[in-house]
Amino acid sequence: KQEVTQIPAALSVPEGENLVLNCSFTDSAIYNLQWFRQDPGKGLTSLLLIQSSQREQTSGRLNASLDKSSGRSTLYIAASQPGDSATYLCAVHPSNDYKLSFGAGTTVTVRA
C-alpha cells in the first residue's frame, strides 16, 4: 500500500523567504503526483501535476520536482508572501490503482 508522508507538519517563515515543502512516498511505481493548496474551511486547489516521466513542473513562483527512484517530491515557493499561508498537500497516483494517496499536509504560515 502506498504511504505518503509530509514533513514538517507545520512551518513558519518570514515574508520573502523561499519555501521548501517535502513529500515522500513508499512505492516508486506511480502514474503522477499532484500538489494542492487548501485554505481553512475550503476545498483543495490544484497547484501542479507532475507526470511520472517528468522531473519538474513550474507555474509562476511555484516549482515542483519529482525523484521517483528515491520516492520524493519537493515543492518550492519563491519569495513567499502572507497570501501563501495555507496547508499544502501532496497526493500520489499509483500506476496500478485508481485511488490517490494523500499526505496529511504541511501547514505554512508566512509572517509579514
Place this chain on the structure above:
Amino acid sequence: DGGITQSPKYLFRKEGQNVTLSCEQNLNHDAMYWYRQDPGQGLRLIYYSQIVNDFQKGDIAEGYSVSREKKESFPLTVTSAQKNPTAFYLCASSSYTFNEQFFGPGTRLTVL
C-alpha cells in the same frame, strides 16, 4: 465558469437520519470522487465513479451510498449506519481516472 459545486455548505444531522450531499460539475469530466477529511488526517476515499451508472467503493464506504445517473451529478448519502459522520466532505472530478483531480468547496457535516 467551469467548476464543481457542492451543497449545502453546512449540514446538521440528527441521530438516525439519512442526509444527502450534492455534487455537480460542468467540466464534462467522466470520473467523480467523494472524500472525507478529518482533522490531522489525510483525505480518505469514500466512493469513486468512472462513468455514468458505475461506481466502486473506496477505503471507507461503510455507512455511505452514492448514485451516478447523470454525468454531471454524483450525490452522496450519509446513512444512519455511519456511526461517526461528523467531518468535512469533498467532491472531486477528473477528465479520466488517472488525470488531474479538481475539487469542490466542500460540505461540513455535523451530527447533533
